[in-house]
Amino acid sequence: MKTFILFLSGCMFFIACQRSVPDIINRTNNTQDSVITTGDSLTYEVLTADTGGWAGTWNLPGGMACNVLDSVTYGSPIYLPSGWRYTFSVPTYSFQALLSASARSYSEDITVNLYKNGHLIKSVTNDAMKGVAKFIYDIKADTLVGTASDPVLKYEVLVSDPDTTKFESDAWLGHWMTGKAVYNDDNNRFLQGFWFAIPSGWKYSFKPDHLPFTMKMQAGPYTIDGGKITINFFVNGQLVKSSANRDWIYDMEYTVQ
Secondary structure (H helix, E strand, C coil), X not given: CHHHHHHHHHCCCCHXXXXXXXXXXXXXXXXXXXXXXXXXXXXXXXXXXXXXCEEEEEEXXXXXXXXXXXXXXXXXXXXXXXXXXXXXXXXXXXXXXXXXXXXXXXCCCEXXXXXXXXXXXXXXXXXXXXXXXXXXXXXXXXXXXXXXXXXXXXXXXXXXXXXXXXXXXXXXXXXXXXXXXXXXXXXXXXXXXXXXXXXXXXEEEECCCCCCEEEEEEEEECCCCCCEEEEEEEECCEEEEEEEECCCEEEEEEEEC
């Protein structure tokens, strides 16, 4: 549980661009409407019985977003209320809808929902334990085409053989080099280590700002030995490096010339 609590001190970024969503949303699960494409409207929603609210992280077209932090206490998250929603449009490039959240007390029910154009297509309640929930959802939107001189690079993280007796055994945490040749948590004292649960199957595709470029990543199971973690590096769709461990994988690198 200590590891889980650490992630709450690691959140920041993007919440300033939050937009409102209509109060009335169709909560009927429509499985025929589950394929998401460019231009669709997506809505994240968090519902919890915890009167203290919730904290977590979510993926946006511009990067990972988190609760803003209270500058007075220097690191405590400003908890968001039940019923919080965030709406945005699906980009043209590779993207995954991702939301990972926990109730403030870690003991009350929490549900995370994903809507496409107002229709509920994904809902998870209390997956790792009561008060914790997450999801990841692939989207069919990818116009990035790579060449030898202008490559598309991709990181992928998989978690297998989970020990279900371990907390968040199907999840991982870590950080990675972005296309701007800086780690995703650089210049942000709160994101060091990225202490939140990221589901298995996470992918991040990008074009580097320049060549040569060194792909870099460090990651491990959310709970040590909770599951086997595999990190894959791709260049223009071809697997160029892979590593697996039931502990942390440090300083994995691959240079693209």
